[in-house]
Amino acid sequence: MTELLKVDGLATYFKTESGVVKAVDGISYHVREKEIVGLVGESGCGKSVSQLSIMQLISSPGEIVGGEVIFEGMDLLKYKANGPQMRSVRGAKIAMIFQEPMTSLNPVLTIGQQLTEMLDLHLHMNREMARERAIELLGIVGIPSGENRIDDYPHHFSGGMRQRVMIAMGLSCNPRMLIADEPTTALDVTTQAQLLELMKDMVDKFQASLVIVTHNLGVVARYAQRIYIMYAGRIVESGTTKDIFGDPLHPYTIGLLKCIPRLDEEEGRKLVPIEGLPPNLINMPSTCAFLPRCSYKTDRCYREPWPPLIHVHDEHYISCYVNTKEKISEPKTK
């Protein structure tokens, strides 16, 4: 499969009064055609900022300070953020579904007005055609009797329904890639499952790629083909879903998997929390940001800078000096 998106060394900094926040600090990844990729990390690790950077939706004091975003052979960062070229990509070729369905729809416009805006803007449809297409889209995402609901306002819809509208908006211009930023976090469990299935079916149907940004390891285990684990603005481990879950190598990934309760766990399993806190992204040291919380650290970690991604095998990369495999067998680990 060919690469649809290739991000190389993307860096987004926020210049604040107390210092420079390196929210995204040189991440490289790629998304292939028709692939579902998971981007996993805790809050503040830069996963959302990285996706907003790709869409050039970073506002002051944030600034994209480096890197390339190659989409269909063109570097998106060469385009002006508000220029016509970027606008023809944003929403049309790369669409985004935001986290909060409650707040990301405009409360004073009808669902129809919001859905047809994109069709008018990108596909230059006339009113009747756009309206027809909008009704069709509502049907596709599972909102029954779209012709009656299209003139409703967002407050008439429940959270799950609003997120369906968001998905319909995302799909309206047949995008090549869909970025779902914590798409189901604010929703109930059964609604979550409905919407994730819907998104998966949609990318199958529209032959698009999907990037799921989430903190929920279960969601990516179920849906993603490949996973990137982010910590403090960088990617610390990447690989196929089976690599990440079957053979996690980075201490942070190992820690994450040990600290979440599992539905199918044995009775009496004790969770092993990752001690300490995620780092403050202002004035970070040049050494590995996970170092203070790491249970595998060696002297080398203190001496040398944060390592780049090292190739392990096939598609599995980690950013760590320590061979956690050897360490696991030692009794030193608690």
Add this chain to the structure above:
Amino acid sequence: MNQKQNDAILDIEDLKMYFPVTRGLLRHKVADVKAVDGVTLKLKTGETLGLVGESGCGKTTVGRCVLRLYQPTAGQILFQGEDISSYPEKRLRAIRSKIALIFQDPYSSLDPRQSAGNIVGEPLKIHQWVGSKAEYNERVEHLFSLVGLDPSMTDRFPHEFSGGQRQRIGVARALACDPSLIICDEPISALDVSIQAQIINLLEELQEGLQGLSYLFIAHDLSVVRHISDRVAVMYLGRVVEITKSRELYDNPLHPYTKALLSAIPIADPFVEESRERIILKGEVPSPLNPPPGCSFHPRCFMAIPECSQVVPPLREISDGHQVACIRV
């Protein structure tokens, strides 16, 4: 009373909590929101009972009724053998030192203008739990170290703490007057993944350390609830649809809603996920203002038969400690 104490610390019998919907200038009642509609639960001393369900199922309302923050419409709440459901306001204060609450949001549940020590110590003052200033300080410092906070931090203010530390303050406050029951209302859902485990472990360790501490653990995340609880009650639209030991819950769920809820939660393991059965429910939770007749789950149920819309299924004991409210089981 002592006999009962050993048996059940909390015995909720057919609890109903209806909220009136009023309309017009005279605010006459037009309908009831049946937030809790006949819940019967029993919590043993030293046990953790999990209460799961989706938003609007009434799980928080049950917790608030137990604390008597609401006056229940009907039903009994026996706490240590005494029915507190009709206690007058005056007598409630004594109860509230015995039943504590841990809130969901560690950011909004701590007064930003009080020092952490004051927040933790306030219940001690209100319930006149300590005699002297020295005793008070000692108790506050003890509580701090109990929840894994440095006792020298009592003079700091909430904004100086991280989310996980704030939740520890919330736990310390709940523990202040040596409660026998703590109601944990979504205590970890506002925290980061790697911090959640710290709080779960803290709650587990406290229960091991303090004899006879019981938890009513309310949450929507079934994997967390299953991890911490001895028994789990699943709620749907104001009713309990299944109660079972947490081990049985995953191995042998009986109610179709429980099955759907379980299958909706992805397990962080692609090898397990491959072979899991997925039940995707249709539609959404109906409004409790106008619940469907009969079993309130039947419009979404994949096992429903016509009879389901006619009878409200009672909770039946299927096997030892496993109760289900479904006529198809």
